[in-house]
Each structure stands twice: as structure tokens, then as C-alpha cells.
Amino acid sequence: MMRVAIDCRTLLARKTGDRTYIANLIRHLPAADADAHYFYLLDHPPEKASDDLSWLSDLPGEVHVLPSLSPRWWTAVTLPAFARRWDVDLIHVQYIVPPFSPCRLITTIHDLSFFHFPECFPLKDRLLLRYLIPFSTHRADVVITGSENSRRDLMEICRLPQERVFVTPYAADEMFHPVTDESQLDAVCNNYGLARPFWLFVGVLQPRKNLARLLHAYHLVARENVNIPLLAIAGKRGWGEREIFALVARLHLGERVRFLDYVPENDLPALYSAADAFLYPSLYEGFGLPVLEAMSCGTLVLASDTSSLPEVVGDAGILVDPSSVESIAAGLTRLLRLEEDERDRMRQRGLERAAVFSWEKTARLTVEVYRKALTRPRSEPTSS
Numbered sequence: 001m002m003r004v005a006i007d008c009r010t011l012l013a014r015k016t017g018d019r020t021y022i023a024n025l026i027r028h029l030p031a032a033d034a035d036a037h038y039f040y041l042l043d044h045p046p047e048k049a050s051d052d053l054s055w056l057s058d059l060p061g062e063v064h065v066l067p068s069l070s071p072r073w074w075t076a077v078t079l080p081a082f083a084r085r086w087d088v089d090l091i092h093v094q095y096i097v098p099p100f101s102p103c104r105l106i107t108t109i110h111d112l113s114f115f116h117f118p119e120c121f122p123l124k125d126r127l128l129l130r131y132l133i134p135f136s137t138h139r140a141d142v143v144i145t146g147s148e149n150s151r152r153d154l155m156e157i158c159r160l161p162q163e164r165v166f167v168t169p170y171a172a173d174e175m176f177h178p179v180t181d182e183s184q185l186d187a188v189c190n191n192y193g194l195a196r197p198f199w200l201f202v203g204v205l206q207p208r209k210n211l212a213r214l215l216h217a218y219h220l221v222a223r224e225n226v227n228i229p230l231l232a233i234a235g236k237r238g239w240g241e242r243e244i245f246a247l248v249a250r251l252h253l254g255e256r257v258r259f260l261d262y263v264p265e266n267d268l269p270a271l272y273s274a275a276d277a278f279l280y281p282s283l284y285e286g287f288g289l290p291v292l293e294a295m296s297c298g299t300l301v302l303a304s305d306t307s308s309l310p311e312v313v314g315d316a317g318i319l320v321d322p323s324s325v326e327s328i329a330a331g332l333t334r335l336l337r338l339e340e341d342e343r344d345r346m347r348q349r350g351l352e353r354a355a356v357f358s359w360e361k362t363a364r365l366t367v368e369v370y371r372k373a374l375t376r377p378r379s380e381p382t383s384s
Contacts, residue, residue: 005039007093014050028363030060097136104373108144111286112153120207141373146170146287147308168365171357178298179273188270198230200275202290206238210283217328219251234260272297281322295350302331316349
């Protein structure tokens with residue numbers, strides 16, 4: 001029986017791509033391999049989580065809360081000590097791995113955006129990531145990522161051989177589907193002070209999400225189209241968010257742009273469904289889960305034509321150059337001018353595209369990676 005310890009600490013935080021990934025993965029892993037035994041590891045009790053984690057106790061396997069002096073100590077010392085004590089065969093983490101381990105190591109690295117856009121990260125984070133990520137990729141027995149674009153990055157930037165990097169595409173949570181109940185749509189709009197039609201962005205307020213160019217493009221289009229939909233921006237505040245608020249004031253968009261702050265996951269399907277379109281001209285994404293969530297809700301999508309986003313969107317949305325305000329503005333203008341039959345066809349393509357992805361498939365591919373990792377010779381710490 002394969003014994004797998006999974007770092008589940010991101011479950012304790014508010015919704016991010018890292019949290020969505022681990023939550024859906026561990027929900028579907030037991031069905032992908034009924035013979036495996038899973039340990040779900042936290043550093044604080046589930047009751048301390050931002051969202052309800054009562055479902056954890058229903059999963060096959062064991063939940064363990066491992067207190068520690070700090071997150072780094074937890075990774076470097078607490079985690080490998082647990083693996084040794086409980087005779088674990090394989091440890092699965094996201095990003096940073098322990099420097100030493102008594103068993104096989106797998107890391108999921110969603111993206112290498114800090115290499116492509118270092119200016120989008122605080123200096124301290126940038127320096128740590130530029131050292132720790134290459135180290136972790138070479139220390140791990142195998143590396144998982146969500147897209148072919150990220151796989152190429154890992155091979156080129158971290159100089160990993162192709163046989164050590166595996167793609168397990170992600171998916172939208174099953175809760176994301178079109179909401180057609182008008183009372184439910186009205187309720188979520190009223191709760192956030194929104195009037196339809198509106199365009200929606202969902203993501204952490206940070207430079208990599210390219211909100212500055214989106215706002216400039218929106219401003220250009222608004223000058224020529226007085227009936228442009230309101231722009232609703234949902235997401236927790238991140239590094240550099242002050243510049244976003246200052247830009248809205250400088251462009252005199254206060255009446256047209258609404259900041260919703262963090263939106264609980266349960267509100268998102270209705271919010272996506274109520275939106276006229278979802279805008280996501282991000283500079284770089286390892287996968288782009290919000291785009292898939294929006295398409296799963298039947299929402300029109302405008303996204304970047306770079307990094308992994310074309311892999312996710314396919315022909316189901318409008319793709320723009322995220323480095324060009326004019327390209328984003330042209331995409332917004334196209335959204336405004338779509339005929340109703342075109343909108344319906346694009347929505348249908350989005351629903352069909354989203355259906356290609358599933359967490360069952362992700363879990364099945366992940367189990368295959370686990371088995372391959374157990375057959376590889378042990379990796380040793382190296383300098384990258």
C-alpha cells in the first residue's frame with residue numbers, strides 16, 4: 001500500500017489557486033487509487049480555516065495537525081520528521097520541498113512568473129523564490145505542473161529533464177455551473193451593490209494580474225461608449241494594490257469601477273453567471289483557474305494570448321495581448337459589439353471547453369506520477 005503525506009496548509013487560507021488545487025486534488029485522489037493511504041497535514045486545526053473544512057474528516061485517510069515554530073521550520077523539519085515516524089513512502093508539497101527527506105518527494109509548481117516578471121513581486125520574495133524554486137525542482141524526485149507552457153518553463157529555466165516534469169491539467173470545482181435562477185442572481189448583485197450588466201475580474205490585486213492596463217483600456221473604451229458595463233473587481237488585496245486604487249482615482253473611474261474585496265467561494269458561481277463577461281488579461285498564468293470557472297458558468301471570457309491561457313481558453317473566448325492597452329481595448333470593444341447569436345455560440349463553446357477538464361482526470365494523472373516517482377532512483381540535493 002502506497003502511503004502518501006500531502007501538505008494541505010493552503011486549505012487554511014482564503015481561496016487562491018493553491019488552495020483550490022489541493023482541496024480538489026485530495027477530494028478525488030482516494031477514488032483514483034483506493035489502495036493508497038493518505039495523510040492530510042495541517043499546521044493549525046481545521047477550525048482555524050477561513051472556510052469550512054468539515055468535509056476533511058469525511059475523506060479516506062488521516063488528518064494530522066502538526067504545530068511548528070514557523071512555516072519554514074514546518075517544511076524543513078516537522079514534515080520530514082512526520083514522514084519518518086509514520087513510514088511514509090512519498091511527500092507531496094506545493095513549491096518548496098524539505099532539504100532532506102526520508103522518502104520520495106513530489107512538488108507541484110504552478111508557474112514561474114517571478115522569473116518572467118520579477119518586478120511584480122516584492123524584492124524579498126523574488127530573491128527567495130529565485131533560489132528556492134530551482135533548488136526544490138532539483139531536490140524533488142518529480143515535478144508536477146498544470147500546463148504545457150509551465151512544463152516548458154520548468155525544463156528551460158530550471159534545466160530539468162523532460163522525464164521529471166509531468167502535466168496534470170487542473171479543472172473548475174463542481175460547484176461552478178450556470179446559475180439561471182433570477183432571484184439568486186439578483187441576491188448576489190444586491191449583496192455586492194452591482195447592477196447588471198457588469199464586467200467581472202476575479203483575482204488577487206497584484207501587478208501580475210495586469211489590472212493597470214485593463215483599467216487604462218477600460219478608460220479608453222468608456223470614453224467612446226457611455227453605456228459600457230460597470231467593471232467589478234473581486235479579490236483580496238495583495239502587494240502593490242495601492243497603485244490600482246490610485247489609478248482608478250486618476251482616471252476618474254470611481255463611478256464605473258467597483259471593488260468587491262474578497263468574495264467567498266460560495267458566491268462566485270452566481271457572480272460569474274450574473275456577469276456580462278469575465279476579463280482576465282493577466283501577464284502570466286501557470287494555468288488560469290478563474291477563466292475555467294467563468295466558462296463553466298457560461299460566462300463570456302476575455303483573456304491573455306500568452307502563457308498557459310490559450311491552452312485553457314482554446315477557441316472559446318476573446319484573446320488579447322496583455323502587454324498592449326490597445327489590444328485589450330480592442331477586445332473590450334469586440335465584447336460590446338457581439339451580436340446575441342455570437343454571444344450564445346461563445347457561451348456554448350466555453351461550456352464545452354470547460355467540460356474537457358475534470359478533477360477526476362487530474363487525480364488519476366497525479367496517482368500515475370506518484371507511482372513513477374516511487375520507481376525512480378532517489379534524488380539528492382543539488383545546486384541548480
